[in-house]
Amino acid sequence: MKDKQKIIAIENREEQTPSGLEKTKRQQKQIIFRRRRLTIMFIVAFALFTFMGVSLFRNGQHLLKLQDTKQEVKQEFEAAKVQKKDLTDEVTLLNDKEYVEKIARAKYFYSKEDEQVYSVPELNGTKKN
Numbered sequence: 001m002k003d004k005q006k007i008i009a010i011e012n013r014e015e016q017t018p019s020g021l022e023k024t025k026r027q028q029k030q031i032i033f034r035r036r037r038l039t040i041m042f043i044v045a046f047a048l049f050t051f052m053g054v055s056l057f058r059n060g061q062h063l064l065k066l067q068d069t070k071q072e073v074k075q076e077f078e079a080a081k082v083q084k085k086d087l088t089d090e091v092t093l094l095n096d097k098e099y100v101e102k103i104a105r106a107k108y109f110y111s112k113e114d115e116q117v118y119s120v121p122e123l124n125g126t127k128k129n
Helices: 002-016 020-094 097-108
Strands: none
Touching (some): 020 097
16 A cells, blocks of 8 residues: 555655646747847847947047047148238338338339339349240
8 A cells, every 4th residue: 555655645746746848848948038038138148239330430530530520620720820920020110111112112013203213123033045
């Protein structure tokens, strides 16, 4: 009788616990599920890093263009400063009556009363051939 009870207890245990084949199937399903989840996480991470890399590359290129533009603007600013200084100096000179008379005599051959103007080609920048 005890043997029968042991056999019945063993059969009950087998019915309650899954067989080795069912265990391996369940474990395989869990492994497949984990692999799929890991693959999906890898694909999402790869896409995210790719997007961030492209974004960083574009921002870097834009930054280089802005730096080039900054250098050009600095050069233009320096040229404008020099031009402004030259024009300011010229305005100061044009306010001087003697300087204006000198320019009028040299460029336009004006003269004072009782004064004669002679054009010398070598001095005026024109040469006869």
